[in-house]
Amino acid sequence: MAEVVLRDLVKTYPGATARATDEVSLEIADGEFMVLLGPSGCGKTTLLRMVAGLEMPDAGQIVIGGKDVTYLEPRRRNLSMVFQSYAVFPNKKVADNIGFGLQVHGVPAGEVRRKVEWAADLLQLTPYLDRYPAKLSGGQRQRVAVARAIVMDADVLLMDEPLSNLDALLRLSFRAELKKLVSELGTTTLYVTHDQVEALSLGDRVAVMRNGEIAQCDAPTAVYDDPASQFVGGFLGSPPMNFLTGTVEQAAEGSRLDLGGQSLTVPAALSAYAGKPLTLGIRPEAIEVADGDGALTGELQVLEPLGSSALLTTDIDGQTVKVQAPPSFRADPAERLSLRIPPEACRWYDPETSLLLEVR
Amino acid sequence: MTSMRLRPPWLLLLPSIVLLVALFGWPLVQGVLEAFRDDGGFTLAHWERLFADANFWRALRNTLLLIVIVVPVQLALAIGMALLMQARPKFAGGHFYLWCIPLAISELAAGLVWLSIFDNRGYLNSLLVGLGLSENGVQWLNYENTTTMLLTVVIAEIWRATSLVFVIVVAGVQMIPREYDEAAQVFGASFWQRLRHVTLPLLGPSLQVALILRTILALQAFAVAQALTGRDFPLLVGETYEWYVNLQNPAVASAVALVVLVISLGTAVLYLRTVRQPEGAR
Amino acid sequence: MTTELRQPVESTGAAATLPPVDLAPLRRRRVRAAWVQAACIAVTVFMALPIVLIGLAAVSSRNALVQFPKPLLPSEYSTETLLAFFQATGTFPALGNSLLVGIYTVVWSLLIGAPAGYALARYAFRGKDVYQVFVLLVRALPIVVLSVPLATMFLRLDVYDTVFAVTLVHTTLALPTTVLITASIFVAVPTDVEEAAQVFGCTRWQAARKVVVPLALPGLAASSIFTFVLSWNEILGATVVTLGHRTLPAQVLTALDEASTAYRFAGGFALILPALLFIFVMRRYLVNMWGTTLR
Numbered sequence: 001m002a003e004v005v006l007r008d009l010v011k012t013y014p015g016a017t018a019r020a021t022d023e024v025s026l027e028i029a030d031g032e033f034m035v036l037l038g039p040s041g042c043g044k045t046t047l048l049r050m051v052a053g054l055e056m057p058d059a060g061q062i063v064i065g066g067k068d069v070t071y072l073e074p075r076r077r078n079l080s081m082v083f084q085s086y087a088v089f090p091n092k093k094v095a096d097n098i099g100f101g102l103q104v105h106g107v108p109a110g111e112v113r114r115k116v117e118w119a120a121d122l123l124q125l126t127p128y129l130d131r132y133p134a135k136l137s138g139g140q141r142q143r144v145a146v147a148r149a150i151v152m153d154a155d156v157l158l159m160d161e162p163l164s165n166l167d168a169l170l171r172l173s174f175r176a177e178l179k180k181l182v183s184e185l186g187t188t189t190l191y192v193t194h195d196q197v198e199a200l201s202l203g204d205r206v207a208v209m210r211n212g213e214i215a216q217c218d219a220p221t222a223v224y225d226d227p228a229s230q231f232v233g234g235f236l237g238s239p240p241m242n243f244l245t246g247t248v249e250q251a252a253e254g255s256r257l258d259l260g261g262q263s264l265t266v267p268a269a270l271s272a273y274a275g276k277p278l279t280l281g282i283r284p285e286a287i288e289v290a291d292g293d294g295a296l297t298g299e300l301q302v303l304e305p306l307g308s309s310a311l312l313t314t315d316i317d318g319q320t321v322k323v324q325a326p327p328s329f330r331a332d333p334a335e336r337l338s339l340r341i342p343p344e345a346c347r348w349y350d351p352e353t354s355l356l357l358e359v360r
Numbered sequence: 361m362t363s364m365r366l367r368p369p370w371l372l373l374l375p376s377i378v379l380l381v382a383l384f385g386w387p388l389v390q391g392v393l394e395a396f397r398d399d400g401g402f403t404l405a406h407w408e409r410l411f412a413d414a415n416f417w418r419a420l421r422n423t424l425l426l427i428v429i430v431v432p433v434q435l436a437l438a439i440g441m442a443l444l445m446q447a448r449p450k451f452a453g454g455h456f457y458l459w460c461i462p463l464a465i466s467e468l469a470a471g472l473v474w475l476s477i478f479d480n481r482g483y484l485n486s487l488l489v490g491l492g493l494s495e496n497g498v499q500w501l502n503y504e505n506t507t508t509m510l511l512t513v514v515i516a517e518i519w520r521a522t523s524l525v526f527v528i529v530v531a532g533v534q535m536i537p538r539e540y541d542e543a544a545q546v547f548g549a550s551f552w553q554r555l556r557h558v559t560l561p562l563l564g565p566s567l568q569v570a571l572i573l574r575t576i577l578a579l580q581a582f583a584v585a586q587a588l589t590g591r592d593f594p595l596l597v598g599e600t601y602e603w604y605v606n607l608q609n610p611a612v613a614s615a616v617a618l619v620v621l622v623i624s625l626g627t628a629v630l631y632l633r634t635v636r637q638p639e640g641a642r
Numbered sequence: 643m644t645t646e647l648r649q650p651v652e653s654t655g656a657a658a659t660l661p662p663v664d665l666a667p668l669r670r671r672r673v674r675a676a677w678v679q680a681a682c683i684a685v686t687v688f689m690a691l692p693i694v695l696i697g698l699a700a701v702s703s704r705n706a707l708v709q710f711p712k713p714l715l716p717s718e719y720s721t722e723t724l725l726a727f728f729q730a731t732g733t734f735p736a737l738g739n740s741l742l743v744g745i746y747t748v749v750w751s752l753l754i755g756a757p758a759g760y761a762l763a764r765y766a767f768r769g770k771d772v773y774q775v776f777v778l779l780v781r782a783l784p785i786v787v788l789s790v791p792l793a794t795m796f797l798r799l800d801v802y803d804t805v806f807a808v809t810l811v812h813t814t815l816a817l818p819t820t821v822l823i824t825a826s827i828f829v830a831v832p833t834d835v836e837e838a839a840q841v842f843g844c845t846r847w848q849a850a851r852k853v854v855v856p857l858a859l860p861g862l863a864a865s866s867i868f869t870f871v872l873s874w875n876e877i878l879g880a881t882v883v884t885l886g887h888r889t890l891p892a893q894v895l896t897a898l899d900e901a902s903t904a905y906r907f908a909g910g911f912a913l914i915l916p917a918l919l920f921i922f923v924m925r926r927y928l929v930n931m932w933g934t935t936l937r
Contacts, residue, residue, distance in 0.1 A: 007660060054542055063660050071667040074545040081546045087539035091561040100557070101547035152547065372761035373773065375754040376817060383814040384780050387791035394791060441685060447678045455682045457925050458690050464917035464924075466875030468891050472910025473692045476699045479903070483695050519692065580786060583877050583895060587906075590899065597786050597878065604882060610790050617787040624783065 002065030002155035002188055004028040004051065009060035011046050020046040022212040023060070028156075033182060033189045035203035037196060039235070043212040044192045045160060051190060052158055053077055065155050080149040081158040084165060086141045088133045094144050095120070095129040101152045119151040122181060139170045146178070150185060157182070159191045163198060175201060196236045200224060208232050227347065230354040233281050239311065239322045241281045245351055250274040261317040262296050264341060269359045270348060279349040284311070284324040286345035295340040298323075300331050314339065394614040406611045415602075416616070419594035422585075425510060426595070427578050427627075430517050434574060435567070437518070438525035442533045443559075463523040470520035471587025475501075478512045478588065503592035513593060516584050521577065525570045532566025533559070571631045576624045596620050693914060700724055700911035707904055727908030736893035740874055742805050743889055747812040747873040748866045751820040754813065756862065759824025760850070764833070774822075781818040788814075789882040796883055803885045811879040816869045823868070827861035828854065864924060871920050875913075 006026040012019045021043040028034045036044035049055040051062060053074035062070045069077050080101065088097050096103075099116045107115075120126045123143040133141050142162060149157055163171045163178075179202050182189055193199055199206045200220040207217040208231075216228035227233035233241035246259040248266055255266040257278055270278065289312075298314035298321060305327065312323040314337060323339060331337060348357045395406055410416050441459060445452060462470065477483045478500040488494040500508045536559065544554045560567075582597035591602070596616055604613035699707065703720030727733060758777075762770065792811060796802040801810075831854050839849035855862075874890075881892040888896065894909045901909070 005660060052542075052546055054545070061660055061663055066661065068661045068664045070663050071671075072664065073667055073670075074542075075548045075550065076667075077546075079546055081543065083539050083543060085537070085539050087537075087543040089540060089543075089558060091564075092557070100544070100549075104544075104547065104549040104553050104557075148547070158546075369761045369765050369767070372757040376758040376777070376821060377773075379754055379814060380776065380780060380817065383792065383810055384788060387788040387795060388783070390791035390794070391787045440681075444678055444682050444685070447675075449675065449678045449682050451682075453925075455686050457921065458686050460925060461693065461917060461921045462689065464871045464875070464920045465914055466877060466891050468877055468895055469875075469910050469913035469917070472894075472906055473696045473914065476696045476907050476910065477692060481903075519688065576783075580878075583891075586895065587898065587910075600786050600790070601878065601881070604790055604793070610794060613790045614787075617790065621783060621787050 003030040003032075004156055004188060004190065005061075005063040006047070006051070007061045007063070009047065009050060009062070010058045011043075011050060011055060012058055019212050021050070021057075024209075024212070024214055026207060026214065026217065028188060028190060031186045031188055033191065033202060033204045035199040035206045036190065036192045036209055037194070037199040037203075037206050037235075038209035039194060041211075042209040044194075044209050047209075048158055048160055048190060048192045051156070052079060052081055078155045079158055080152040080154040080156075082142075082145045082149045082160065082162045084161040086138075086145040086165070088141050088144050088148070090133050092132075093129070094125060094131055094133065094136070097133065097144050098125075098129075098147045098151055100148060115151050116147075119147040122150070123147045139166055139174065142166060142174070146181075150181070150187075155188065157187045157189045159189065161193050162191075164193070164195065178202065197238070200236070208235060210235075226356065227281065228356050230279065230281065230349050233347065233349075237283060239284050239324070241283050241347075242287075242321045243349070244280045244282070244316065244319050244321065245277055246280070248273040248276060248278050259296075259317040259319070264296065265294055265343065267343070267346075267348070267359045270357060277351045279351045279354070281347035281349055282321075282341055282345055284322040285309075286342060287321070287323045288340040288342070289323065289325050289329065289337055290340045291338045292340040295338045297336050298339050300333055300335045300337055302333070303329075303331060312337075391614050391617060394611055395618050398611060406609075406615050410612050410615045415594050416599060419596050419599045419616075420619070422510070422593060423579060423581075423596045424623075426513065426517065426581065427575060429510075429514050430521075430578055431571065431575055433514075434518055434522045434525050435571065437522050438529045438570070439560075439563075441522070441526050442529040443555075445530060446533060459526060460523050462520050463527065465520060467520065467581065467583035468587055470516055471584040474512065474516040474519065474584075475588055501589050501592075503589070506593075509589050509593045512588055513581075513585050516588060517578065517581060520584065521574065524577070525574050528566055528570040528573070529563065532563050532570075535566075536562045568631055572628050575627045575631070579620055579624055579627075693918075696907060696911050696914070699907040704904055707907070723904045723908045724912070726902075726904050727912060730897070730905060732888065732893050732897065733890075736888050736890040739805055739808070739887055740890040743808045743812060743880075744870045744873045746805070746809040747816055748869050750809060750813040751816040751869050752824075752862065752866065755817050755820030756824045758821045760828050760854075762821065762825040763828035777818045777821050780814065785811075785815060785879055789879050792879070793882045802883060803887055805887060807883045808880050808889060811883055812873040812876055815876065815879065816872050819872070820865060820869060823865045824858075824862065827858045827865070830861070831857045867920060867924050871917070874916060 004027070006024060008023045008025055009021050010019060010023055011021045024043070024047060026034070026047075036047060038044050046055060050057050051064075053069070053072060056071060060070070061068065064077065064079075089100065092100070095113075095116050098119055099112045102112045102115060116129070117126070120129055123146060125140070125143055125147055128136060128140060128144075133144065136144070142165070145162070149159075163175060166174060175198060182202075191202060200223075203220055205217060206220050206223045208215045208223060210231055216223055216232045218226075218228075223232060224236050227236065227241065230241075230243055234243070244257075244259060246257040246263070248255050248270070249258045249263070250271070254268060255271045255274060256263040257266050257280060264280065266273070266278065296316055298316040300312060300314055301320075302313040304311040304313075307327065309327055310325040310329045312325055312329075312331075314321050314323055316339070321339070323337075348359060349355065350357055396402055396404070398405060445456060449455070465473075475482070479485075480499055480501070484500070485494070485498065488498070498508065499505060500512050503509070540558050540562065541554055544558050549557065580597050582595050582601060585593045585595050585598060591598070594602075596619060600613045600616045600620075603609045603616060698715065700723055701719055701721070703718040703722055704726075705718055707723065762774070789811075793802065796807045796810075801807050835853050835857070836849050839853045840846065844852060876889075877891045877895055880889045881895055884892055891913065894901075894913065897905070897909075
C-alpha cells in the first residue's frame with residue numbers, strides 16, 4: 001500500500017515528433033483507485049508503463065511510497081500488473097501462474113499454496129487450478145491474470161485496459177466484480193482505459209488525458225458534470241455533450257447568446273464577452289422537450305428509439321443538437337419541437353481555448 | 361478462405377511429385393537394396409566387409425563424438441547469441457550480418473579457413489610462437505594427436521554451423537510475445553528466472569526444429585575434416601566418399617550411407633520424444 | 643492549449659518535497675549494456691577473424707605464405723597466390739559450371755516448386771499432410787544415401803558427369819525448401835486480392851500471374867538467392883556425379899590432396915567471397931523466411 005507521485009514526466013518515442021507524455025504530474029493517494037482515461041495515443045499507456053518500469057522517462061520523477069523509483073528496474077518496484085492481453089504463461093498451470101510472483105520471490109511452497117488458494121477462491125478459479133491456460137476461455141484467463149496480481153500484496157496495482165479484450169456482456173459483469181474486489185483489498189490502483197463508462201464506474205478519481213497531457217483530474221461526477229474543457233465534455237457521456245456556438249449580444253435585460261436566429265440567456269458573470277463568440281455545453285439528457293421560458297425551437301431530423309430512451313437529433317439554427325427524450329416519445333421528422341434548456345445544466349466555454357468558464 | 365477444394369490440384373503438384381519420386385524415392389530404395397545385394401542375390405557380405413574395416417569404427421566413433429560435443433555447444437551458443445540480439449545493443453545490425461555469414465559458407469571453405477589457422481605454419485602457431493608460449497608451435501593436425509584433431513574439427517564446425525541454429529532460434533525468440541517477459545519482470549523475476557520460466561519453455565518448438573536439423577546436418581559433415589586432416593580423421597560420410605570414389609565399391613558405400621540414415625532417424629525420434637512441447641503452449 | 647490541472651481538495655502533504663532521483667539503476671543499466679556489447683564483439687571477432695585471416699593469406703605472396711611465424715599483416719602483398727588458384731587447371735571451367743548449375747537449379751526449382759507451394763497455400767486437400775511430410779523427408783535424410791544410387795542411375799542414363807546431372811541433384815535437394823518457403827510466401831499474399839481480380843474477369847491462372855506473382859516477388863527473390871547459395875556450396879552430390887565437369891567446390895575438394903598451401907588458401911577465400919555478398923543482400927530475409935522480420 002503506497003501513494004504514487006508523478007512529477008513532470010516527459011517521454012518521447014524515438015522517431016516521433018510529438019511527446020508521448022508532456023510534463024505530466026499526478027498524485028495518487030494511498031488506497032486510491034485512479035483511472036487514466038483517454039483516446040488511443042493520448043499517453044495513458046505510456047504513463048502506466050513508466051510507473052511499471054517498462055519504459056524509461058526522458059525527464060521527470062516517479063516516487064512510490066516515498067521512494068524514488070524513476071529509473072528502477074520493474075522487478076524491484078514491488079508492483080503487480082494486469083495486462084490487456086492477459087500475458088498468462090501458457091506453459092504453466094493456473095496454480096503456477098497465480099503463484100508465479102511469490103515463487104520467484106522465494107516464498108516457501110506451503111505459503112504459496114495457501115495464498116494461491118485464497119486468490120483462486122476470490123476469483124472463482126478453484127476448479128481450474130490444475131488446468132493449462134489453453135483450456136480456459138478468455139474471461140477465465142483474465143481472472144487468472146487478476147488473481148496473479150492480487151496475490152502479490154504489492155504496493156501498487158497496475159491495470160492496462162484489462163477488460164477491453166472481453167466481449168460486452170462479460171465486460172459488464174467482470175467490471176462490477178473487479179470494483180468490489182479492489183475496494184475490499186484497498187490497494188492503490190492505477191487503471192488505464194479508453195472506455196469512459198468503465199472510468200466513471202470504477203474510479204475514485206478520473207484523469208482524462210489527451211495528446212500527452214492531463215485535461216482534467218477529478219471525481220467521476222465532477223468530470224462528468226463540470227468538464228474542464230470541451231474535449232472532456234465531448235469524451236465523457238454517451239451520447240456526448242452538445243456544443244452550441246454563438247455571439248454574445250448585450251441587451252437591456254442582460255446578455256444573450258445569439259445563435260443566428262434564436263437566442264438564449266447568458267449569465268451575468270460572462271457579460272464581459274459582449275460582442276465575442278461563446279460556446280454553450282449542454283448534455284442531451286438535460287434538455288427537455290417542453291415549453292417554457294426561453295425554450296428554443298429545433299427541427300427534428302432523426303428519432304432513434306433505443307429502448308431505455310429515445311435519442312433525438314435536432315437542428316437548432318443550423319447546429320446539430322442531440323436530445324435524450326423519454327422512451328415513449330414520438331414525433332415526425334421535420335416536426336418543430338420546443339426544447340427547454342435549464343440554466344443550471346448549462347456549461348460555458350471559451351471557443352478559442354475551449355476551456356470551462358467559471359460562472360459561480 | 362473460399363478457394364479451398366478437397367480434390368488435390370494435380371497439375372500444380374505433379375511435377376514436384378515426379379521429380380521427387382524419380383530422383384529421391386527410387387534412388388532411396390535402390391540405395392537400401394544395394395547394400396544387401398550382389399550378383400548372387402541377398403547377401404550380408406558387404407556389411408561383413410564394412411564391419412571388418414577399422415576405419416569404419418573410427419569413423420563411427422568420431423562422428424558420434426563430434427555430434428555429442430558440437431550440438432549442445434552450438435545450441436547454447438545460439439541461444440546466447442539470440443538473447444544478446446534481444447538486448448538490442450548498438451550496431452546490432454552489423455553484428456547480425458557478421459554472425460550470419462557462415463550460413464552461406466560451404467563446409468569445404470570453412471575447413472580451408474580454419475586450415476589457415478591450425479596448419480603447422482598457420483596463424484595460431486604464429487601467434488603462440490610470437491608470444492613466446494611455444495617453441496615451434498603445436499602440431500594440431502598431426503594424425504597422432506587425435507584429441508587436437510577432434511578439437512580443430514569441433515571448432516571449425518561450431519564456427520560454420522552455429523549461424524543456422526542462431527537464425528532459427530532468433531525467429532523463435534521473436535515470436536514470443538513481449539508481454540510474457542514484461543509480466544515476468546514486473547512480478548519480480550530475475551534474468552535467469554525469466555529465461556527458465558518463460559523464454560526457454562516457449563522456445564521449445566524452435567529448439568526442437570533446430571536440434572533435429574542441426575544433428576542431421578552434423579551427421580553429414582565430411583568436407584570440413586577432409587580439408588583440415590585429410591583422411592586422418594575419418595567421418596562416416598567421408599567413408600562413403602572413400603568407398604565410392606577411391607575404392608570403387610558402391611555397395612559398401614551404400615551400407616555406410618544406411619548407417620548414417622539409421623542414426624539420423626534415431627536421433628530425430630529421440631528429440632521429438634524428449635524436447636516435449638510444453639502442454640498447452642502452441 | 644494550456645493544461646488545467648484540477649487539484650483534489652485534500653493534498654497528500656508529503657508531495658511537497660520529493661526524495662532525490664536515484665541514479666544507481668541507470669548506472670547498472672549502462673554496465674549491463676557494456677557487457678552485452680563486449681560479448682557481441684567477442685562473438686563477432688570469432689566469426690569474422692578467420693575470414694579476415696584467410697583473406698590476408700590469399701593476398702600474400704608465396705614467400706610471405708611460407709614464412710613462419712606468420713605476422714598478422716603479410717610482409718609481402720601479391721596477387722600471385724590468387725592467380726595461381728584461378729589459373730590452375732580446372733578452376734575456371736569449374737567456376738563456370740558452378741554458375742551454370744546454380745542458375746539452372748534456381749530456374750528449375752522455381753518452375754517445379756513454386757506451383758506446389760501455391761497449391762499448399764491455397765488448397766486444403768486430402769493427403770496435404772502426407773505430401774508435406776514426404777517433401778520434408780527429402781531434406782531430412784542425408785543426401786549420402788542417394789548420392790551413390792543417383793550416380794549409378796546417371797551412368798546408365800548416360801548423363802553422368804554433366805551439368806545437367808548436377809542440376810538434377812541440386813534441384814531435388816532444393817525442392818523441399820523451395821516448396822515450403824514459397825508456400826509461406828503465398829500464404830502471406832491475401833486471397834481477397836486474387837478473388838477481386840477474378841470477379842473483375844480474370845481466370846484463375848491470369849489472376850495468379852497478374853496479381854499474386856508481383857506481390858510474392860520479393861519473397862521469391864529471397865528464395866532464389868537461398869537456392870543459389872545451396873547449390874553453390876553443395877559438395878558431396880556434385881562430387882559423386884561428376885568427373886571432368888566439376889563444380890567449384892567439387893574441383894577444390896578433389897584437388898586438395900596434391901594442392902599446394904597457396905592453392906588451399908586462395909581456394910578457400912575464393913569460395914567464401916560470394917558468401918559475403920549473398921548474406922549482405924539476404925540479411926533482411928534470413929529471419930523473414932520463417933515468417934518474422936528482425937525487429
